[in-house]
Amino acid sequence: MNTVIYYFSATGNSLVAAKDLAAWLGNAKLVPMVKALRSGEYEMADAIGIAFPVYMFGIPLIVANFLKNVKVKQSAYVFSLATLGGLPGLAHSQVQEILKKRGIELAAGFSVLMPGNYTPLYEAISKDKQQEMFEKEKIKIKEIAASVRERKKTIMEQKPFLPNFLLNKLLYKPGSKQIPLSGKDFWYTDACTKCGLCARVCPVANIEMRDQRPAWLDHCQHCMACLQWCPVEAIQYKKSTVGRKRYHHPDVSKEEIIVQ
Numbered sequence: 001m002n003t004v005i006y007y008f009s010a011t012g013n014s015l016v017a018a019k020d021l022a023a024w025l026g027n028a029k030l031v032p033m034v035k036a037l038r039s040g041e042y043e044m045a046d047a048i049g050i051a052f053p054v055y056m057f058g059i060p061l062i063v064a065n066f067l068k069n070v071k072v073k074q075s076a077y078v079f080s081l082a083t084l085g086g087l088p089g090l091a092h093s094q095v096q097e098i099l100k101k102r103g104i105e106l107a108a109g110f111s112v113l114m115p116g117n118y119t120p121l122y123e124a125i126s127k128d129k130q131q132e133m134f135e136k137e138k139i140k141i142k143e144i145a146a147s148v149r150e151r152k153k154t155i156m157e158q159k160p161f162l163p164n165f166l167l168n169k170l171l172y173k174p175g176s177k178q179i180p181l182s183g184k185d186f187w188y189t190d191a192c193t194k195c196g197l198c199a200r201v202c203p204v205a206n207i208e209m210r211d212q213r214p215a216w217l218d219h220c221q222h223c224m225a226c227l228q229w230c231p232v233e234a235i236q237y238k239k240s241t242v243g244r245k246r247y248h249h250p251d252v253s254k255e256e257i258i259v260q
């Protein structure tokens with residue numbers, strides 16, 4: 001069985017989960033969703049993984065767009081792999097719904113806990129706690145690999161149902177509407193060194209360098225890549241991120257996040 005895992009990842013958690021799974025499965029290839037969307041080229045593999053972070057108890061907008069475009073082999077085993085800081089909401093159900101409309105069955109949805117990266121609400125957890133999570137992630141991915149190898153069906157890891165359901169229904173739709181224009185609330189402090197890394201890590205080219213300083217456009221994904229990867233922590237979102245510890249997965253380099 002050959003596998004392709006399409007991934008979207010701003011701070012590396014989903015990329016690490018996808019890489020670890022690919023290593024367990026063998027004969028597996030990783031493809032950035034952004035790249036597949038740009039080229040319109042999709043792989044006809046026996047198993048297709050869709051790896052992404054949970055946003056507002058649902059799926060990132062770019063993942064929804066990807067799901068509306070992805071092409072898969074009729075017999076393919078399709079699974080989603082969500083990374084999340086606390087609760088997945090109805091992320092897998094959303095994947096399932098979009099694919100179902102296109103006649104594609106989502107066989108399973110797996111959830112993996114990782115450090116949260118939403119700095120507007122909280123700062124990065126301690127390195128020790130991160131390490132504990134990474135160890136658990138490795139164990140969980142090994143279990144997921146076993147399920148994928150057996151082509152297990154009807155696993156939807158989004159329990160407990162009620163809070164996940166309510167949070168998704170209350171927050172996802174209104175929140176998602178605001179996301180593309182949320183770039184207007186990012187700003188930079190005097191610490192900005194004009195290095196331009198923020199523009200390069202942005203997965204959707206939503207940052208334009210004007211006079212060597214970032215200017216945010218109107219199709220933001222709210223992924224926090226610009227804020228988290230800024231080497232001098234100059235980038236802020238509204239007021240709450242000032243002074244908060246940043247996060248990106250320690251095993252992922254900025255070069256791996258930049259999609260060529």
Ligand SMILES: Cc1cc2nc3c(=O)[nH]c(=O)nc-3n(C[C@H](O)[C@H](O)[C@H](O)COP(=O)(O)O)c2cc1C
Pocket residue numbers: 008009010011012013014015052053054055056057058083084085086087088089114115116117118222223224
């Ligand atoms: C805009 C945004 C919204 C988020 N919403 C949720 C959420 O609803 N539930 C949750 O558990 N984690 C949430 N998170 C945390 C991420 O899902 C989590 O840290 C994820 O592993 C990041 O993956 P990445 O490093 O591949 O980008 C959110 C993060 C961002 C940036």
